[in-house]
Amino acid sequence: MKRISIKDIAREAGVVPSTVSAVLNGKSKQMRISDALSEKIRAIATRLGYQPNSTAVSLRTGKTNVIGLIVEDISNTFFATLAKFIQDEAYSMGYKVVFCSTENSDEKGIELIRMLLQSQVDGFLITPTNGMHAEVAKLQALKKPVVFMDRFIEELEKVPYAIVDNYNGVINGMDHLYEKGYNTIAFLSVELEQVQMKQREQAYFNSIAKNKKGPPLLFRIPYDLPTGESVQRIQDFLQANPGIDALFCATNYLGLKGLESIKSLGLSIPNDMAIVCFDDHDIFRLYDPGITSVQQPIESIATTATQLLLKMINKKELEPQEMINLKSASLIVRAST
Amino acid sequence: MKRISIKDIAREAGVVPSTVSAVLNGKSKQMRISDALSEKIRAIATRLGYQPNSTAVSLRTGKTNVIGLIVEDISNTFFATLAKFIQDEAYSMGYKVVFCSTENSDEKGIELIRMLLQSQVDGFLITPTNGMHAEVAKLQALKKPVVFMDRFIEELEKVPYAIVDNYNGVINGMDHLYEKGYNTIAFLSVELEQVQMKQREQAYFNSIAKNKKGPPLLFRIPYDLPTGESVQRIQDFLQANPGIDALFCATNYLGLKGLESIKSLGLSIPNDMAIVCFDDHDIFRLYDPGITSVQQPIESIATTATQLLLKMINKKELEPQEMINLKSASLIVRAST
DNA sequence: CTGAAAGCGCTTACAG
């Protein structure tokens, strides 16, 4: 059972391969091939079960219809979900997706970019780390389309990205709390030099200032502390600032999922204290009935990024405002019961 | 910045392209090309930053070094973890992985197989559904290597698979409970016509018989019941059979994670009752200190399947016993506290 | 030791 090629069809139809190619690519009109002949060729193709060999097509056209997806770790729910939506979008447009994980290693990221480049992917979807800077710059020099997701590299201004809107996400969350009547909102952050964290903290400060609720109560804990230690520090912080009636977590690295998980961590908070988590990595953490505002940024990040990339691949001009694409933040709000 | 080809190197080195090809493919010795010349060519290649065009290689050699991964849903933790291990194994052997999700739809599965076939993947890694039967048979006719994971299709005897060992997993779990002194073990199963469920139930019956502990206490609940309803039925069942001192769940579809989650479901069980879950889909559910036996079948399934597939792709003969590859089950045991 | 040629399966100008 040998795979049949365009030649086989041509022989069967008594024409030359290029005619078959034209018909099968819907160029019968331009080539002024008669409808009768076109129909005959198509019939033969389906009868023989013709499947074009896409490596041949790729070699000839320079397009593989494959996009490369580089994430930190595909087994992580966030990236896996991202991958799912990307895949859906890509397949619906006739593209395949090859994925790989960097394991947060710059060298591995660079190696993977090279590898995907060599296999001629049409474009890249990347959750970048700063270490990828130079390699991505090379991709740009080669005019390979790249879109960042979830994060971006500040120096690479020409690379479009789809991320959650850190600044406005926090502003919205703060507004929500003020509306609910909370007045002394503390901001719990993590000692990380990430753009995201800076943006979120900045939004907190600005919100406090704008609403004249100062002074700000920012508390930072190291990223790599054991959970128990983190909980202890938060506890101490709350103790030292008894006026606090709401806690805004800049990230959900403690894995808060509602009252139950807060208790199981051993964190004791007043019954009427509100807790809000800025959580862009997990859309499934909906336990409490008090949640008021939830969006699904993963889906919009994935879909937006993929669409952007496919436009670039197909040489469509991007609208200027498409170059930087901010998406709303997801927000998990637990109102006091 | 144009990509440079083998021709460019040849021109630079003053030789013909085939010589370059031979050198770069490590065939200098066979082609009796002098070490000096080989070195010179290699130097030029690295200086110009040569990257072979893999679509050209694929067209010529008929190999793409890509394997197709078809799972039910890549965003599901089980499949995502599987994907991760597959990717690790594949990349270390120089293969890329393109993935897609069937969403449990037979039509989609068939379509995806066709699509991957057309893009010339070297082999398939599939978590199959029965509806894929015919399509996978076609792959076999085309001599395309296929390995099943997690599930298999009984009629397709020639397709190797890597799955958890349902039968022995349950036997081991039962033995464990008997050793711990439990005597009246109920088996909680789900109304599903899956091979896995049948195997697990069979193991339960056989274990009861072998250990002369009868009569068996099998309780089945419909798969699609709301959680609350399921819990109620289990509760009723336990009430009606007060002698039960251990509950063996054939699957963890209730998402049991230990005592806490059992309580939060509203399931009230005697303090000295043991609960065992046969859980092959989630290796992270390790809450209780009483867990005695945990393995990581996802990793072995992924690695075994990938290695098997790569052997087949590279035309290595499989040992007869490799054709069917059973892996031990993961087991989460909560002993009474 | 090295070079010239064919060919993988397609598409795309181009010539009639």
Add this chain to the structure above:
DNA sequence: CTGAAAGCGCTTACAG
């Protein structure tokens, strides 16, 4: 309207 030819970038017999 249709066909002949070139070529995408490689590798692989084969000839010297």
